[in-house]
Amino acid sequence: MSQQKIHGVWSNSWIFVLAATGSAVGLGNIWKFPYMAGENGGGAFVLVYLFCIALIGLPVMMAEVLLGRRGRMSPVNTMKRLVEEGGLHGAWTSIGWMGVFAGLFIMSFYSVVAGWAINYVITTASGTFNGADAEQVGSIWGGLLNDNGTLLLWHTTFSIMTGVIVALGVTKGLGAVARYMMPFLILALFVLLAYGVMKGNMAAGLDFLFNPDFSKLLYKYVEVNASGETVACSGELIHCEKQLTYEPTLKALGHAFFTLSLGMGAIMAYGAYMPDHSNVAKTVVTIGILDTVIALVAGMAIFAIVFANPEVSPAGGPGLMFQSLPIAFGSMAGGQIFGTLFFLLVTVAAWSSAVSLIEPGVAWLVENKDYNRWVATLILAGSAWLLGITAMLSFNVLSEWTPIFLFGKTPFNFLDFLTSQLMLPLGGLFIAIFVGWKMSKTIVAQEMDAEGHPLFEIWMFVLRYISPVLVGVVFVFALIDSLS
Numbered sequence: 001m002s003q004q005k006i007h008g009v010w011s012n013s014w015i016f017v018l019a020a021t022g023s024a025v026g027l028g029n030i031w032k033f034p035y036m037a038g039e040n041g042g043g044a045f046v047l048v049y050l051f052c053i054a055l056i057g058l059p060v061m062m063a064e065v066l067l068g069r070r071g072r073m074s075p076v077n078t079m080k081r082l083v084e085e086g087g088l089h090g091a092w093t094s095i096g097w098m099g100v101f102a103g104l105f106i107m108s109f110y111s112v113v114a115g116w117a118i119n120y121v122i123t124t125a126s127g128t129f130n131g132a133d134a135e136q137v138g139s140i141w142g143g144l145l146n147d148n149g150t151l152l153l154w155h156t157t158f159s160i161m162t163g164v165i166v167a168l169g170v171t172k173g174l175g176a177v178a179r180y181m182m183p184f185l186i187l188a189l190f191v192l193l194a195y196g197v198m199k200g201n202m203a204a205g206l207d208f209l210f211n212p213d214f215s216k217l218l219y220k221y222v223e224v225n226a227s228g229e230t231v232a233c234s235g236e237l238i239h240c241e242k243q244l245t246y247e248p249t250l251k252a253l254g255h256a257f258f259t260l261s262l263g264m265g266a267i268m269a270y271g272a273y274m275p276d277h278s279n280v281a282k283t284v285v286t287i288g289i290l291d292t293v294i295a296l297v298a299g300m301a302i303f304a305i306v307f308a309n310p311e312v313s314p315a316g317g318p319g320l321m322f323q324s325l326p327i328a329f330g331s332m333a334g335g336q337i338f339g340t341l342f343f344l345l346v347t348v349a350a351w352s353s354a355v356s357l358i359e360p361g362v363a364w365l366v367e368n369k370d371y372n373r374w375v376a377t378l379i380l381a382g383s384a385w386l387l388g389i390t391a392m393l394s395f396n397v398l399s400e401w402t403p404i405f406l407f408g409k410t411p412f413n414f415l416d417f418l419t420s421q422l423m424l425p426l427g428g429l430f431i432a433i434f435v436g437w438k439m440s441k442t443i444v445a446q447e448m449d450a451e452g453h454p455l456f457e458i459w460m461f462v463l464r465y466i467s468p469v470l471v472g473v474v475f476v477f478a479l480i481d482s483l484s
Ligand code: PFF
Pocket: 023, 024, 025, 026, 027, 028, 029, 103, 106, 257, 258, 259, 260, 261, 262, 264, 265, 266, 267, 353, 354, 356, 357
C-alpha cells in the first residue's frame, strides 16, 4: 500500500497497542480524571464515566481504528477515500478536518499543563517541598502560575520535545516512544499505588471513588448574587437553592472521549499504521482496559494521599495535583523521591499523548503538500504553541478575560470545554453514524474479521443505536440545562 510507504507501519500489533495506549494514557488519566471526579461528586461521576467508556468509548474506538486501517492515510484523506469508496456526501470528510483542529486546540493547553509538570519534577527533586505546609505549597504553585518566563520556558520545551518525536516519524519516533515509555509508566504508577497503600488513607480514597452518591452528580447549589445573576453557591447551604444539572454528566461523557483519545482522528491516524492482520476488537479492548485501570490506579493513589492530609480538599480543581500532592509528598518519608518520580511520570505520559495530537495534521501536510515531516511538524506544533500562550496567560494576566465569544470562560477553560465537551463527543457521534449506518456492512465485517460472529452483531447494534443515542441525549439535556 502506497500510504504505508509514506508514513511507515508499526513493526507489530503489540507496538500499535503500546502506541495507542501511550496516546490514551496521559494528563487525562493522572491530572484531569482525579480532579474532575473530585469536583463532580466522586463515585457517581466515576460510575457514569465507566459506563460511557464501555457503551460509547470502546465501540467508537473500534470504529475509529477500523476507519484508519481501511483508509490507510491521515484522517482527512482517510475520510475522503472512504467517502469516495462508498459514494457518500463529501461533508463526511469534516470528521477528519474537525479532528485536525481539535488536536491543535487540545495540544495548546495540554502543553501548558505538561509544562507545569516538568517544572514540578525540578521543584520536587530539589527538595523545595520537603516539610512544606499547605500555605507554602500554595504560594509556590501561585508563584509558578504568575511566572510567565518559567511557564513559557516549559511550554516551549514540551512543544519541542513533542515536535521532535513526531518529526522522527512513526517507526523511529512514535514506535520508540511506545516501546520504552509505556512499561516505565505502568511500573511507576504501581509503585505509587503501593506507596498510597502503605502511607496514605486508602480506605477513604476508595470510599470517595467507588461509593456513588448520585445527588452529588445531578444537583448543584446556586444563589442569586447582588447583581441578580444566578451563581454557584458560595455561602452557607441554607441560603442556596438546589438545582438539577446535567453538566457533570456531559463532563463524564466528554472525559470518556478525551481519555481514550477519541473523536478527533488520533486513533484513526494510528490505526492507519496498523498491520493488516491484527485483530481490531481485541487490541481496542486491551487499550481500553489499560487506560481505565491506569486512571483508576492514579485516582486511588492520589486520593489515598489526599485523604491522609486533612488540609487538602478533593475538590481542588485543576490545581489538585499540583497544590495538594506536594503537601503530601513533603510530609511523608521518601516523598522527595516518590514525588519526583510521580511528576516525571506525568511528563512522560503527557509526552506520549501529545505526539498523537499533532500527528493527524502532520500526516495530512505530508500527504497533500509534500512537506517533509520536520516542516509539517514545525507548522502544527508552532501553531499550537502560539495558541497555547493564551492558555498559559489564563492563570495570570488573562484570568479576568472571559468574553462572551469564549462562552464567558478563560481561553484555557474554553479550549478544554470546546474540545472535551463539544468537538470530541460530536466527532465520536459522527464516526459511530458513519461506520454504523453509512459504510457497507460487508466492508465493516471484513475489516473486523468477524463476519457472522455474534459479538460483531452486538457491536454493530451498540454502534448504531446505543452510542449515538446516548451521546445525543446527554448533549440535548446539557444544552437545555445551560439555556434554562
Ligand atoms: N488521551 C489523552 C489523555 O488522556 O491525556 C489526551 C488526548 C490525546 C486526547 C490525544 C485526544 C487525543 F487525540
